[in-house]
Amino acid sequence: GNSVTQxxxxxxxxxxxxxxxxxxxxxxxxxxLFWYVQYPGEGLQLLLKxxxxxxxxxxxxxxxxxxxxxxxxxxxxxxxxxxxxAVYFCALSALGLRGNNRLAFGKGNQVVVIP
Amino acid sequence: xxxxxxxxxxxxKTRGQQVTLRCSPxxxxxxxxxYQQALGQGPQFIFQYYEEEERQRGNFPxxxxxxxxxxxxxxxxVNALLLGDSALYLxxxxxxxxxxxxxxxxxxxxxxxx
Numbered sequence: 001g002n003s004v005t006q007x008x009x010x011x012x013x014x015x016x017x018x019x020x021x022x023x024x025x026x027x028x029x030x031x032x033l034f035w036y037v038q039y040p041g042e043g044l045q046l047l048l049k050x051x052x053x054x055x056x057x058x059x060x061x062x063x064x065x066x067x068x069x070x071x072x073x074x075x076x077x078x079x080x081x082x083x084x085x086a087v088y089f090c091a092l093s094a095l096g097l098r099g100n101n102r103l104a105f106g107k108g109n110q111v112v113v114i115p
Numbered sequence: 116x117x118x119x120x121x122x123x124x125x126x127x128k129t130r131g132q133q134v135t136l137r138c139s140p141x142x143x144x145x146x147x148x149x150y151q152q153a154l155g156q157g158p159q160f161i162f163q164y165y166e167e168e169e170r171q172r173g174n175f176p177x178x179x180x181x182x183x184x185x186x187x188x189x190x191x192x193v194n195a196l197l198l199g200d201s202a203l204y205l206x207x208x209x210x211x212x213x214x215x216x217x218x219x220x221x222x223x224x225x226x227x228x229x
Contacts, residue, residue, distance in 0.1 A: 034217055043119075043205055044158070044220040051215050089157055093218075101212045102148065102171060105157035 002027045004090050006106035014114050021075040021109050023090035031094040033066050033073040038087045085113045119221035121206050127227045128196050136191040136224045140208030147189040150205040164189055201228045
């Protein structure tokens with residue numbers, strides 16, 4: 001089945017530091033890949049997406065490249081701000097034979113940016 | 116343009132009771148999915164509705180049921196509530212399959228079972 005694995009544990013870093021959150025996936029069909037962000041007490045917001053291999057999704061300074069050869073979709077940001085503190089979820093959705101387009105999520109990573 | 120609207124935002128129920136959660140999708144979206152998010156975990160897929168029919172279902176017991184109305188809004192019903200049903204319930208909508216467009220999520224309903 002489809003699954004997503006995110007690196008373990010929270011991520012704590014200083015303002016203006018470089019952020020990387022690792023994400024790898026297993027999928028059948030033709031997956032699209034997503035990063036969602038969840039701020040405290042809120043639902044999920046789509047941060048960026050990529051629908052085919054080698055696509056790069058980008059938004060608000062965040063980037064992620066769909067790497068089919070390594071089945072990865074790592075999230076990066078060159079200079080984080082305190083306002084980037086949130087939980088980040090990697091997810092995939094695959095259009096299989098049965099329209100199996102449910103989102104499969106990773107466990108999420110809490111990112112804390114210290115001023 | 117209103118996004119996905121969920122109601123209520125919070126509720127507290129007693130073990131064994133039944134609950135109904137409601138969702139209005141984003142304008143132009145005809146597919147509604149429901150997810151359960153336990154504290155500190157990623158969302159888990161419950162089921163998806165399209166054209167008023169359940170199109171696919173996750174690994175949840177029959178106590179979880181749903182409905183989609185002609186205006187695309189949806190309800191999630193949970194019978195015989197258990198303490199373990201306490202979670203944030205998220206509704207997501209998309210125009211047809213969300214594989215290419217992504218899904219828009221509501222802010223969720225926080226259910227506490229006591």
